[in-house]
Amino acid sequence: MTRYDIAGLQAALAAPTTAIRLRAALAAGTEPDARLLDALLRRCRVEPDFYVRDMLTWAITRQPASSTVPALIAELDSPIPQARSQALHTLSKIGSAAAWPSVTRELLTDADDEVARSAWRAAVILVPRGGEAALAEILATQFGRGDGDLHRSLSRAFVELGEAALPVVHRAARSADPVIRGHAVATEQVIADPESAFVFDVEQARRVAALGE
Structure with a gap:
């Protein structure tokens, strides 16, 4: 049995003050209680502060995977992008194989960049x-998507996949589209040397594409 008041902590998770929400999430993770899971998931959908979201994720991972994984998988169908991205992030922290079938092509190519990034x-x-x-x-269908930060995230995902990703990346590096080609070439370089800086000038690639070079 937890030492804190469940109703009070649930209210604190939605408090207007960031520091109060952060302390509430910390308390929820320090002494996990199944009665808080729904409140933690609800807050993940709308929490604006990065550090509070991170603490919410930690608090959820402190609960039994037998309860959290099904609840998080259900969040993947939410119409709220942040609910989907946070659920994916938390599932990656839990690492349960049971979640894999739910990481669908639709999520990997989600129109929302943060959802797609979390899915990768x-x-x-x-x-x-x-x-x-x-x-x-x-x-590979996502090469060239988004801004530099998103490009870097996708390239790092390919690094994590290892040798199995190389044929796909090499093929993309020969694409007729200069944006896709440039992103893939930059990815090849990061795969070859994971400690190297990610270098891809997407604006230059787009100028080349516009000129038809």
């Missing part, structure tokens, strides 16, 4: 042995 990170952690090449094929 979760997928490379959860993918079963032998499934890396098929996952790489889906991820």
Whole structure:
């Protein structure tokens, strides 16, 4: 039995003050209680502060996976993008193989960049042995998407997939689209040397594409 008041902690998770919400999430993780799971999930959908979201994730991972994984999988169908991205992030932290079938192509190519990014990170952690090449094929459809930070995230996902991703990346590096080609070439460089800086000038690639060079 927890030492704190459940109703009071549930209210604190939605308090207007960030520091109060952070302390509430910390308390929820320090003394896990199944009665708080729904409140933690609800807050994940709307919490604006990065550090509070991170603490909410930690608090959820402190509860039994037998309860959290099904609840998080259900969140993947939410119409709220942050609910989907936070659920994916938390599933990647739990690392349960049971979550893998729920990391679908739809999530990996989600229109929301943060959802897609979270799906990439979760997928490379959860993918079963032998499934890396098929996952790489889906991820390759995302080459050239978004801004530099998103490009870097996708390239890091390919690094995590290892050798199974190389044929797909090499093929993309020969694409007629200069944006896709440039992103894939930069990814090849990071795979060859994971400690190297990610270098891809997407604006230059787009100028080349516009000029038809």
